[in-house]
Amino acid sequence: MKLNYKMIWHFFGLLFLFNGGFMLIAALVSFICKDGVSVDMALSGLMVLLLGVVTMVATKNHTKELSKKDGYIVVALGWLIMSLSGTLPYLITESIPRFTDAFFETMSGYTTTGASILNDIEAVPKGVLFWRSLTHWIGGMGIIVLAVAILPLLGIGGMQLFAAEAPGPDSDKLHPRITDTAKRLWLIYVGYTAAETLLLNLAGMSFFDAINHSMSTLSTGGFSTKNGSLAHWNGQPLIQYIVIVFMFLAGTNFVLSYYMFKGNFTRIVKDEEFKLYAKFILVFTVIAASVVYYVADIDASSINYPMSWGPGESALRHGLFQVLAIVTTTGFVSADFTMWSPFLVVFFFGLMFLGGSAGSTAGGIKVVRHLVLIKNGFLEFKRALHPNAIIPVRYNNKAIDGNIVFNILGFFILYMLSFIIGALVFSMFNIDYESAIGLSASSLGNVGPALGDFGPVNNYSALPDLAKWWSAFLMLIGRLELFTVLVLLTPFFWKKV
Amino acid sequence: MKIIIAGAGEVGFHLAKLLSYESQEITLIDCDKENLTYASTHLDIRVIKGDATSIATLKEARINTSDLFIGVTSSETINITASVLAKQLGAKQTIARISNSEFITEQAELGFTKFGIDELISPEFLASSEIQLLLEQYAFNDSYEFEDGALTMLSLKLSRNAAFVGKTVKEAAEVFPELHFVPIAIQRYGTQYTIIPRGNTPFLEGDKVIFMTSKGGDEELITLSGKSVGDIKNIMILGGGNIGSKTAKDLCDTKFDVKLIEEDRKVAVDLAETLPNVLVINGDGRNSELLEEENIREMDAFIAVTKSSETNIMSCLMAKSCGVKKTMALVENMDYFKLSHSIGIDSLINKKLLAANSIFRYIRKGDVVAMTKLSNMNAELLEFIVHSKSKICNKYIKDVDFPASAIIGGVIRNGEGIIALGDFKIQSGDRVVVCSLLKTISKVETLFN
Numbered sequence: 001m002k003l004n005y006k007m008i009w010h011f012f013g014l015l016f017l018f019n020g021g022f023m024l025i026a027a028l029v030s031f032i033c034k035d036g037v038s039v040d041m042a043l044s045g046l047m048v049l050l051l052g053v054v055t056m057v058a059t060k061n062h063t064k065e066l067s068k069k070d071g072y073i074v075v076a077l078g079w080l081i082m083s084l085s086g087t088l089p090y091l092i093t094e095s096i097p098r099f100t101d102a103f104f105e106t107m108s109g110y111t112t113t114g115a116s117i118l119n120d121i122e123a124v125p126k127g128v129l130f131w132r133s134l135t136h137w138i139g140g141m142g143i144i145v146l147a148v149a150i151l152p153l154l155g156i157g158g159m160q161l162f163a164a165e166a167p168g169p170d171s172d173k174l175h176p177r178i179t180d181t182a183k184r185l186w187l188i189y190v191g192y193t194a195a196e197t198l199l200l201n202l203a204g205m206s207f208f209d210a211i212n213h214s215m216s217t218l219s220t221g222g223f224s225t226k227n228g229s230l231a232h233w234n235g236q237p238l239i240q241y242i243v244i245v246f247m248f249l250a251g252t253n254f255v256l257s258y259y260m261f262k263g264n265f266t267r268i269v270k271d272e273e274f275k276l277y278a279k280f281i282l283v284f285t286v287i288a289a290s291v292v293y294y295v296a297d298i299d300a301s302s303i304n305y306p307m308s309w310g311p312g313e314s315a316l317r318h319g320l321f322q323v324l325a326i327v328t329t330t331g332f333v334s335a336d337f338t339m340w341s342p343f344l345v346v347f348f349f350g351l352m353f354l355g356g357s358a359g360s361t362a363g364g365i366k367v368v369r370h371l372v373l374i375k376n377g378f379l380e381f382k383r384a385l386h387p388n389a390i391i392p393v394r395y396n397n398k399a400i401d402g403n404i405v406f407n408i409l410g411f412f413i414l415y416m417l418s419f420i421i422g423a424l425v426f427s428m429f430n431i432d433y434e435s436a437i438g439l440s441a442s443s444l445g446n447v448g449p450a451l452g453d454f455g456p457v458n459n460y461s462a463l464p465d466l467a468k469w470w471s472a473f474l475m476l477i478g479r480l481e482l483f484t485v486l487v488l489l490t491p492f493f494w495k496k497v
Numbered sequence: 498m499k500i501i502i503a504g505a506g507e508v509g510f511h512l513a514k515l516l517s518y519e520s521q522e523i524t525l526i527d528c529d530k531e532n533l534t535y536a537s538t539h540l541d542i543r544v545i546k547g548d549a550t551s552i553a554t555l556k557e558a559r560i561n562t563s564d565l566f567i568g569v570t571s572s573e574t575i576n577i578t579a580s581v582l583a584k585q586l587g588a589k590q591t592i593a594r595i596s597n598s599e600f601i602t603e604q605a606e607l608g609f610t611k612f613g614i615d616e617l618i619s620p621e622f623l624a625s626s627e628i629q630l631l632l633e634q635y636a637f638n639d640s641y642e643f644e645d646g647a648l649t650m651l652s653l654k655l656s657r658n659a660a661f662v663g664k665t666v667k668e669a670a671e672v673f674p675e676l677h678f679v680p681i682a683i684q685r686y687g688t689q690y691t692i693i694p695r696g697n698t699p700f701l702e703g704d705k706v707i708f709m710t711s712k713g714g715d716e717e718l719i720t721l722s723g724k725s726v727g728d729i730k731n732i733m734i735l736g737g738g739n740i741g742s743k744t745a746k747d748l749c750d751t752k753f754d755v756k757l758i759e760e761d762r763k764v765a766v767d768l769a770e771t772l773p774n775v776l777v778i779n780g781d782g783r784n785s786e787l788l789e790e791e792n793i794r795e796m797d798a799f800i801a802v803t804k805s806s807e808t809n810i811m812s813c814l815m816a817k818s819c820g821v822k823k824t825m826a827l828v829e830n831m832d833y834f835k836l837s838h839s840i841g842i843d844s845l846i847n848k849k850l851l852a853a854n855s856i857f858r859y860i861r862k863g864d865v866v867a868m869t870k871l872s873n874m875n876a877e878l879l880e881f882i883v884h885s886k887s888k889i890c891n892k893y894i895k896d897v898d899f900p901a902s903a904i905i906g907g908v909i910r911n912g913e914g915i916i917a918l919g920d921f922k923i924q925s926g927d928r929v930v931v932c933s934l935l936k937t938i939s940k941v942e943t944l945f946n
Contacts, residue, residue: 386776386778386790386791387790388778388779388780388787388790388791389776389777389778389779390762390765390766390768390769390777390778390779391769391776391777392766392769392770394773397773398770399769399770399773
């Protein structure tokens, strides 16, 4: 099958247009906030727009057919193209003068990781900060289409499972109904963002901070406009509770949100992944909150903990907040768990591998994969006793095809392998072992805060340049469910037979 | 009554045989000449060679004057089409044999009567219900319910420790007065003919005895028959066809743990997907190692319903030798069916016989409310409604001139089953269940008309 390069480039041109348009919005915000960089912002936006127009005109005579292979390229390189063009506002305004740093920050934005190299966030012009949050938000939008409509078609890591509305994986062409489904889910995404902005604003956050944090929450990113992240509002529990609610929603399959708005609650209550996701959050919160309340040495951390609603509530809130921040891979910081107790360090490190629900904007392995693997592992015992029996794994009362279980097993193993190789590479830069495994798990899972020297109160600016590129690479493959990017590196992809 | 039967297979032939005893006017249609020759030389019926869906053939069978058209070919679609055509061409009533049991469970929604089919019969559906009924009364080999269980026919093989072995019917009745059951037919071990018991008939070890019981009688019978009672919980089903899958589904919906063995891997995978509570095993049921591995010794019941009668019989024997309490085999071959008594399998199921009986019961709606042929015996059970003009009305049973080869099993009065003995007076409106040898059925019928 011949790759349809014209169509692919045409698609990239569309992405440029898209990106440039968003940059102009950021320029407008910059103009309103009078931060003095609006001309630079507008310039970068126009440059990207022009690039888009040129690309699209040059590839006007394309055939409108995308094969599966084209789909892999569009998804993997699309993210890269967005990240490359997205560095312009940082570079032109000189908020982040070095290309490596700017690329890292943009990749961290589009992959909704939320790891930053900015040492003093509050000193950065507001228009640039808005652009930074916007990269999260755009990335989140991309992920929704990817998870709901594209990955199921490509048949990656068992993603067919929750593709409730996507057609079966038998078709070789990308389906036009993708736009329908995606539009509905985007509407919910936009609606949630607006709702959170309004609520945060009402709860006492400035409008600018509210909209930035909303975009960051819904995309499960984690960029904040404050140096202290959400810990800045430790004295205002209401604000943190609002963020908690929306982190939970952002980590839930957006298709379920759609059912919620249609009033179909039985569908939500019966969804096995949602049930397990909710149970995970509940159990882990109880553990974290109890440890924080009874064991943790709160004074050991540099973060301020005003317990305005009492110590019990404070422990519960920080437990819940941090569990959600890590499980949904948002990576907001309300507390520094690495300083509280050694148990919590290992505990939260483990949670980095959980991931939110499939079909959400969260990264990581995803609850549904854990669910299938746990069920399959449990059924292996039964299979051992009945070697001739046919015992399928069931998900939402439907038997799962054995191939999908294999896909998921393959995904899990590849994920773990990527984590180990990732940590090994980091340790080659003389990074200590705790920081290295933290960086690897956090980058791969698109979480944000890592461990050790790169924990919740630190950032990634101290990383050597090459390590930054490596971290950005891990973010990209983690975000695109490993296979999408890694398949481009296999000989099978490029062979003609 | 003029009846046209399409399909001279085993169901059609058996049905024609049952009906020809009644001296009905029967026409049999089939495409296969050999089947027809066999039928016409063995039975007193008219045969027509042709396609049941051909208008010319139906007209040749004088469909416009017929009372009943029965489509029992092996093809569901032919039966449905032929029944619809027959109705349009003037048949008063139509019955179609189907294999898709969905048509029966969704009957209310589909409304088959609207386009001309009065009754649907699914042998698979009947077989599956029969299996479930037999499991509920697993101590017995056969059972048949009248009026939703007011009276129940049960058949039992006497073991040595049964309390009444060696006694005559009269002696047994003296030892156990106030009982809720009465013997109505006996088949001696190793013989093929049926005895209608009288007071001086003795019970012998190995006899297959048919009892008529009223409510509560089945438990008394179990205690007296010396059968150890234990609940049936674990069931192994061999064969995942229509009957197997339907039985498995119904059984695990109630209270049983079900294991199903299917040889075809694709079928097994499909079954595993649709039946979440059934443990589906992919393998050959004739493989004794597989059965051992799947713990056949711990099973309470073994039901073999594959397509092959031989496989079913052999695997049931294997299961029996492993100590399975209740074994059932689906047997298509009528010759095997007659041997069931000596084979040692607890119950044999023949779906064609079930279908024929079910259709026969439909035809005899009238004075005869229900009837069944006792499996592999020459006797039939009939249920009559007594009219004020019936010869038998307002008489004591001992005063009625009842043929020696027939016996009154019980009476249902106002929905309650009564074991009727000599000093019972029959009234108008009673439903009387009679067991009769084939030769005296017509004699018995005159008593009730």
